[in-house]
Amino acid sequence: MPRPTYAEVNLAAIRANCRAVKSRLAPGVRLMAVVKADAYGHGAVPAAQALQEAGADAFGVALVEEGVALRVAGLARPILVMGIAPPEEILAAAEYDLALTADCPDTARQFQRQAEAHGRRLRVHLKIDTGMSRLGVRAEDAPAAAAALARLDRLVLEGAYTHFACADGDAEDSCRRQLWRLRGALEGMRAAGAAPLMVHAANSSALVRFPETHFDMVRSGLALYGIRSCPDAARVDLCPALSLKTRVVHLKRVLHGEGVSYGHRWTARRDSLVGVLPIGYADGYPRLLTNRGQARVEGRLCPVVGAVCMDSTMVDLTDVPAARAGLEAALIEADHDSPISAEAVAAACSTIPYEILTGIAARVPRVYV
Ligand SMILES: *Cc1c(COP(=O)(O)O)cnc(C)c1O
Numbered sequence: 001m002p003r004p005t006y007a008e009v010n011l012a013a014i015r016a017n018c019r020a021v022k023s024r025l026a027p028g029v030r031l032m033a034v035v036k037a038d039a040y041g042h043g044a045v046p047a048a049q050a051l052q053e054a055g056a057d058a059f060g061v062a063l064v065e066e067g068v069a070l071r072v073a074g075l076a077r078p079i080l081v082m083g084i085a086p087p088e089e090i091l092a093a094a095e096y097d098l099a100l101t102a103d104c105p106d107t108a109r110q111f112q113r114q115a116e117a118h119g120r121r122l123r124v125h126l127k128i129d130t131g132m133s134r135l136g137v138r139a140e141d142a143p144a145a146a147a148a149l150a151r152l153d154r155l156v157l158e159g160a161y162t163h164f165a166c167a168d169g170d171a172e173d174s175c176r177r178q179l180w181r182l183r184g185a186l187e188g189m190r191a192a193g194a195a196p197l198m199v200h201a202a203n204s205s206a207l208v209r210f211p212e213t214h215f216d217m218v219r220s221g222l223a224l225y226g227i228r229s230c231p232d233a234a235r236v237d238l239c240p241a242l243s244l245k246t247r248v249v250h251l252k253r254v255l256h257g258e259g260v261s262y263g264h265r266w267t268a269r270r271d272s273l274v275g276v277l278p279i280g281y282a283d284g285y286p287r288l289l290t291n292r293g294q295a296r297v298e299g300r301l302c303p304v305v306g307a308v309c310m311d312s313t314m315v316d317l318t319d320v321p322a323a324r325a326g327l328e329a330a331l332i333e334a335d336h337d338s339p340i341s342a343e344a345v346a347a348a349c350s351t352i353p354y355e356i357l358t359g360i361a362a363r364v365p366r367v368y369v
Contacts, residue, residue: 004247005279006365009042010334011050013241017224018054020237024207029214030057032080032200034221036066041284041357042225042242043366045073051224052077060219064089067098080125080159082219084135090114090122099123099158103135105148108155115154124149125159126196130181131174132165139181143188150194160189160196164213167205168230175210204229208236226334227342227353240342242357244285244332244364248275248297248325251317260314261306266291274305275317277329282310284360285331288349289313294340295329298322301339302329332356 022031033056039047048059048070058078061067067079080099087110093100094115102108102124115122126146129136137145142160149157162182166174182201189195199215204223206213209232222229226240252274260266260274268274277295281287285308293304295315302315313331317323333340342353349356 002365003278004249005277005283006245006367007041007360008243008245008334008367008369009046010239010241010369011046012369013226013239013334014042014047014050014224015054017226017238017241018051018056021204021207021218021220021223022055024211024236025214025218026211028216030198030217031055032058032060032217032219033224034060034082034203034219035070036060036062036082036221037358038362040221040225040354041360043368044069045075046366046368047225048073048075056224058217060221061098064093064098068092068096071096071098078123085111087114091118091120094118094120094122097123099125101125101127101135102145102149102155103127104137105145108145108149108152112152112154121154121156123158124155125161125198126157128160128162128182128185130162130178130185132163132178134163136162139185142185143192143194146189146194146196147192157194157196159198159200159217160186161200161219164201164203164206167203167209167213175206175213179210179213204233208233222354225357227357228336229353234336238336240334240336242332242342242360243330243334244279244360245328245330246277246279248315248317248323248327248329249278250276251323251325252276252314259306261309263307266306266314270318272305272316272318273320273323275302275315275323275325275327275329277313277315277331278311279313279331279364280309280311282361283364284356285313286345286349286356286359289345292348293331293345295331296333296338296340297327297329 033051127136200217202213202218226238346353
């Protein structure tokens with residue numbers, strides 16, 4: 001018997017989101033489904049299978065081992081490793097036909113040496129930094145980097161891409177500036193005789209907000225899991241795929257004036273019934289939700305009372321009629337309008353839904369419906 005705490009993942013929702021995202025793209029524009037970090041906590045292999053069924057053309061991962069896991073599970077579409085593969089993982093990338101990201105000529109030369117040593121060829125996407133100030137060659141250096149890469153006979157310059165820093169915010173001119181730098185870099189690459197086969201730039205937010213960023217392919221993650229990366233994402237019919245559920249394992253009478261949990265950070269202001277939920281911060285339910293989170297029990301929102309512990313969280317069930325052990329408690333609901341949507345839980349923790357979803361621990365079983 002699995003523990004009563006689990007993340008329920010609706011694969012039909014993931015498929016529907018994939019189709020909704022694809023419908024925003026002009027014919028011929030491909031969709032790279034980003035499934036890094038265990039598909040944002042949804043389970044990489046089941047999510048990738050659902051996405052492939054719904055028409056995802058390629059997959060994006062952060063790590064070589066994430067790409068290998070997809071191949072081992074039988075996923076055959078192109079896979080791009082968006083992080084920088086360390087030298088000791090380059091051979092695996094070649095063996096499992098993963099495209100790698102080169103962020104500078106040195107990385108490309110490293111790839112070439114490894115590919116040559118093992119008699120392999122490698123697909124490479126050149127990352128161009130147009131303003132994120134993270135990975136990538138600076139836009140003005142991209143033509144020379146691409147030309148250098150094109151001279152390395154073991155590498156195929158399959159793509160060139162950039163990543164937006166502010167696609168989800170108000171800073172529209174920042175995106176336009178990045179786009180302008182990307183176009184300049186691409187022009188320089190063409191002039192240098194090192195044009196990539198494919199160009200991509202947009203994440204979920206840019207894909208919704210700026211069609212001019214679509215190029216040959218978009219890279220979408222969050223939207224495929226039904227979560228809005230920015231308010232404009234409400235224009236796409238997205239259905240959240242994940243809910244986090246558990247059961248009340250114990251019911252405790254707490255008298256007026258008594259404290260609950262570590263530090264007694266909550267004190268009962270009336271005689272109360274407190275439910276113990278077998279989920280805590282080690283499961284990815286943030287400790288920041290101490291006295292702040294809510295659980296839905298029997299249709300009612302019940303406040304988290306006292307400190308969230310490593311393995312347990314307490315909720316006030318005084319107002320739940322016939323409260324008893326065994327009742328289901330939802331901590332994240334798959335509904336944009338719920339006060340405990342992934343977006344709302346993230347806001348209560350002053351963070352973004354990405355962190356809440358990817359933070360759900362491996363010890364929480366994923367149950368697919
Ligand atoms: C994670 C990631 C994405 C996907 O971003 P979403 O906002 O989830 O759509 C796209 N590109 C790169 C480089 C990424 O790291």
